Amino acid sequence: MRGQAPLPGTRVRIALTDRPGDQAVVRVIAVPRRDLAHAGRLSPALAPFAEALLVDVSVAGTTLLPGAWVEREVLERGAPIAPTPVTAADLRPPAVIAGTTEQAALCWGETVWPLDLGGVVAIPDSSRAGPHPLSRLRRLVLVASGRRAEIALTLWRDPEFEIPWQDVRMLPRAAAWFELAQVPPGMRYADAEQAQGVGRARQHS
Numbered sequence: 001m002r003g004q005a006p007l008p009g010t011r012v013r014i015a016l017t018d019r020p021g022d023q024a025v026v027r028v029i030a031v032p033r034r035d036l037a038h039a040g041r042l043s044p045a046l047a048p049f050a051e052a053l054l055v056d057v058s059v060a061g062t063t064l065l066p067g068a069w070v071e072r073e074v075l076e077r078g079a080p081i082a083p084t085p086v087t088a089a090d091l092r093p094p095a096v097i098a099g100t101t102e103q104a105a106l107c108w109g110e111t112v113w114p115l116d117l118g119g120v121v122a123i124p125d126s127s128r129a130g131p132h133p134l135s136r137l138r139r140l141v142l143v144a145s146g147r148r149a150e151i152a153l154t155l156w157r158d159p160e161f162e163i164p165w166q167d168v169r170m171l172p173r174a175a176a177w178f179e180l181a182q183v184p185p186g187m188r189y190a191d192a193e194q195a196q197g198v199g200r201a202r203q204h205s
Helices: 032-036 073-077 134-144 153-157 165-170 175-180 189-196 199-204
Strands: 011-015 023-030 053-059 062-070 079-081 095-098 104-108 111-115
Touching (some): 011 134, 023 062, 023 073, 053 134, 073 134, 095 175, 104 175, 111 189, 189 199
Antiparallel strands (some): 011 023, 011 079, 095 104, 104 111
């Protein structure tokens, strides 16, 4: 699986723990440079993920991570299984908080909303937007399945604490970031793209 970009629908199994059968299925949704570029270029919101893969992750048939950015090693180290089709509704990039405290933005797909953090939250380098290696993806799946405690927002100030910012959507209190950014409640990806004229909306304009 090295070299060539995997096709949407490509799947692998990854072990979550050393316990036999404790596994998750990772499915490729998109390869940014090939599937998400417009006129050969990625939008600024997607630029940090140019070399990443957009995947979803399921356990026992239940999707736990509807969207996650991962490093290609996740596929290389997983055990290949039969592919399944990917539909337009599966394209769900996770929310990302990018930029500095003074100029932070909530990036959801290709949409961008400024965040007024008021200098309250320090964003450590380890929390910058970037794709997950296999080890961190495992931890996120365990959090999403309820087998590991959520990462408390109060610890986001600790520069030694590694936070999966790009999966802020997963956290029970992540709604606060959407409220700060004034994203209308219940807004869907398609609505957000239409509102800002990006993504699929840009293709049809």
